[in-house]
Amino acid sequence: MTVRRHSLSWSERLYLPAVARGLAITLRAMFRPRFTRQYPEEPMPKYPVTRGQPRLVRKEDGAPACVSCGLCEYACPAFAITIDGGETERFIEREPKRFEIDMLRCILCGFCEEACPKDAIFMSQELELAGYTREEHVLGLEQLLRPASDFEERMRYVGEINHRWHATELAARARTGNKDAAAAGHP
Amino acid sequence: MAELIPITINDREHQAPLGARLIDVITEITGEEIPRFCYHRDLPVVGSCRMCQVEIEAPAPGNVLRKALAISCRTSVQRGMQVWTQSPAAQNARRGVLEFLLKDHPLDCPICDKAGECPLQDYTYREGQSEGRSHDPRRKRRKRVSLGDVIVLDQERCVLCSRCVRFFPAVEGREQLQVLDIANRSVIGTFDDRPLTGNYQGNLADICPVGALTLRKFRFQARVWNTRPMPSTCTRCSRGCAIQVDAYRGRVVRIRPRYDAEVNKSWMCDVGRFTFDDWNLPGRLATGIQATAGGATDLGVDGGAQCAGQWLAEAGAAALLVGSPCLTQEEGQALLELARGLGTDAHFLAPEPGAGDGVLYTGDPAPNRRGLTDLGLTPMSPEDLRRHLSGAGASLLAGEKILHFLHGLDPGSGDVAVPATNAGPRSIVIDTHPREGFGLCLPARSAVEKGGTVRNVQGLDRRLRPVLPAPPGVPDGVALLARIATAAARHGALVG
Numbered sequence: 001m002t003v004r005r006h007s008l009s010w011s012e013r014l015y016l017p018a019v020a021r022g023l024a025i026t027l028r029a030m031f032r033p034r035f036t037r038q039y040p041e042e043p044m045p046k047y048p049v050t051r052g053q054p055r056l057v058r059k060e061d062g063a064p065a066c067v068s069c070g071l072c073e074y075a076c077p078a079f080a081i082t083i084d085g086g087e088t089e090r091f092i093e094r095e096p097k098r099f100e101i102d103m104l105r106c107i108l109c110g111f112c113e114e115a116c117p118k119d120a121i122f123m124s125q126e127l128e129l130a131g132y133t134r135e136e137h138v139l140g141l142e143q144l145l146r147p148a149s150d151f152e153e154r155m156r157y158v159g160e161i162n163h164r165w166h167a168t169e170l171a172a173r174a175r176t177g178n179k180d181a182a183a184a185g186h187p
Numbered sequence: 188m189a190e191l192i193p194i195t196i197n198d199r200e201h202q203a204p205l206g207a208r209l210i211d212v213i214t215e216i217t218g219e220e221i222p223r224f225c226y227h228r229d230l231p232v233v234g235s236c237r238m239c240q241v242e243i244e245a246p247a248p249g250n251v252l253r254k255a256l257a258i259s260c261r262t263s264v265q266r267g268m269q270v271w272t273q274s275p276a277a278q279n280a281r282r283g284v285l286e287f288l289l290k291d292h293p294l295d296c297p298i299c300d301k302a303g304e305c306p307l308q309d310y311t312y313r314e315g316q317s318e319g320r321s322h323d324p325r326r327k328r329r330k331r332v333s334l335g336d337v338i339v340l341d342q343e344r345c346v347l348c349s350r351c352v353r354f355f356p357a358v359e360g361r362e363q364l365q366v367l368d369i370a371n372r373s374v375i376g377t378f379d380d381r382p383l384t385g386n387y388q389g390n391l392a393d394i395c396p397v398g399a400l401t402l403r404k405f406r407f408q409a410r411v412w413n414t415r416p417m418p419s420t421c422t423r424c425s426r427g428c429a430i431q432v433d434a435y436r437g438r439v440v441r442i443r444p445r446y447d448a449e450v451n452k453s454w455m456c457d458v459g460r461f462t463f464d465d466w467n468l469p470g471r472l473a474t475g476i477q478a479t480a481g482g483a484t485d486l487g488v489d490g491g492a493q494c495a496g497q498w499l500a501e502a503g504a505a506a507l508l509v510g511s512p513c514l515t516q517e518e519g520q521a522l523l524e525l526a527r528g529l530g531t532d533a534h535f536l537a538p539e540p541g542a543g544d545g546v547l548y549t550g551d552p553a554p555n556r557r558g559l560t561d562l563g564l565t566p567m568s569p570e571d572l573r574r575h576l577s578g579a580g581a582s583l584l585a586g587e588k589i590l591h592f593l594h595g596l597d598p599g600s601g602d603v604a605v606p607a608t609n610a611g612p613r614s615i616v617i618d619t620h621p622r623e624g625f626g627l628c629l630p631a632r633s634a635v636e637k638g639g640t641v642r643n644v645q646g647l648d649r650r651l652r653p654v655l656p657a658p659p660g661v662p663d664g665v666a667l668l669a670r671i672a673t674a675a676a677r678h679g680a681l682v683g
């Protein structure tokens with residue numbers, strides 16, 4: 001195939017009008033409102049829907065809300081979570097002796113938050129993840145625990161979603177009489 | 188064999204033995220598991236939980252047919268009987284039973300060890316309702332009652348099925364647990380809070396249909412949906428109970444009995460159930476190590492087998508071949524072939540059997556004594572072995588645990604500290620860990636890493652299966668003995 005070349009006219013070969021047009025665009029942009037962000041200095045706005053890194057809830061008495069039931073470990077599609085359970089003297093007999101999230105494996109999907117029956121793990125608003133070694137990205141219990149107050153908005157948001165889902169499921173069940181109707185038909 | 192009569196289950200004709208228990212017949216014929224809490228096939232029937240209700244139509248007195256709900260565990264197959272397991276009446280009755288059980292059941296599935304294999308959880312998911320209708324507060328009970336060294340009782344979770352109460356008289360022939368107090372205050376307990384005793388307490392955790400009775404040793408160790416169960420055979424005594432070994436992260440974490448009608452039914456003893464720490468020990472031997480003047484030389488598995496074959500061939504009929512009583516039939520045969528080629532006898536170490544408990548545990552720590560004897564290996568007592576060991580031209584002690592038996596240690600102990608053996612320069616040991624005092628150490632697989640056959644005290648052949656992967660490079664016992672035999676043949680022995 002032959003590519004036919006467009007022969008440039010005299011004014012085009014001069015290039016100056018094109019340069020001037022380009023400078024005009026630049027000049028106009030200088031007076032328009034900015035939509036880029038100076039990221040590290042200007043952090044991103046955070047909303048309840050923000051799905052940052054998973055973090056654990058510390059109860060008011062200082063103990064983790066987690067009872068190491070292992071559901072998040074099981075739900076995790078990236079095998080990022082490792083839990084060892086153990087016995088405690090507290091009223092709730094079981095607590096995690098080891099709770100590790102490998103943030104290099106974590107894909108921030110939020111399945112752990114959804115699986116948790118104890119409201120003990122939430123997707124926080126912490127987004128930054130950088131380090132020099134692989135080891136420092138395996139976060140242990142002490143690095144993961146945050147006071148419950150950090151999660152108030154997210155807790156409410158997740159609660160609303162669950163409530164809506166539950167209502168949909170009950171309605172589907174009433175409509176079809178099938179227990180698993182919602183599980184099969186719901187997105 | 189009872190007479191087979193026609194019976195209609197869910198509108199389909201089947202043949203069933205007259206007088207058989209309906210719950211077993213339905214499960215066997217249709218494969219449908221009727222929910223049950225109090226019924227257990229190896230325990231007396233009490234029919235107290237009412238969970239196994241089905242709708243039946245059977246001839247009543249006066250020769251009329253009557254339709255009614257009946258508990259399938261206490262109903263026997265009769266002539267002209269029709270059964271519906273999923274009719275609205277039956278489903279409704281079972282849902283009602285579940286709702287009452289759940290009214291006071293604590294919602295602590297996330298911390299309960301039974302979750303994942305809990306009949307109450309399964310049935311609720313299958314046929315119960317997810318919404319509670321009761322506004323009364325849940326009953327409070329003691330959560331952590333110690334019933335001795337083996338079992339922890341959670342009275343809140345208990346559904347009072349009384350399986351555990353019936354277990355002790357039925358299996359051990361004495362009573363230990365009772366339903367204490369009456370009506371809504373009923374709890375399971377022992378008289379005066381005495382701890383449970385005996386060799387069969389572990390079974391309580393298996394038969395408990397909820398998480399009320401849990402094993403102290405397994406408590407919070409692993410979630411049951413993460414463990415990988417494998418069927419195998421217990422090697423802690425010569426009974427050879429059918430077991431299920433649960434492995435988690437490459438370690439054995441729990442052992443449960445598996446149903447075997449001829450050997451152990453649904454039970455197993457605590458000796459077999461709780462002695463598995465030795466299978467999780469680190470520091471495994473995975474190569475052939477020859478003791479030399481300056482220390483030790485790593486020959487590799489093949490090099491070790493070559494060396495062993497040479498030593499044995501040079502000793503010829505003066506070689507002493509002794510197998511562990513834990514050898515499988517296959518390994519025993521391989522040892523026998525090797526001995527024949529050398530022109531000598533194959534022995535196996537036969538420790539003195541202890542006293543059994545009259546139920547399952549035989550007290551004989553040699554799991555395959557009967558099988559090895561039947562094969563033609565000569566039993567040898569630890570004293571005799573100790574006497575002959577240092578004088579033999581060359582000796583081969585084959586199989587895991589053989590030194591435990593030789594030194595009179597508990598073979599189930601997790602202790603690696605086996606004392607040095609005075610065995611002579613041309614002595615070979617095949618064991619799971621490096622041993623001192625031998626000219627050559629070769630690696631062995633443990634009882635949960637090898638496959639094979641063991642013959643139990645009744646003369647029944649049962650299979651061992653590899654549950655855990657063997658350490659890399661460790662060959663099967665038969666393969667290793669075959670390599671030694673090949674090497675021996677190369678040095679003039681008449682093996683093969």
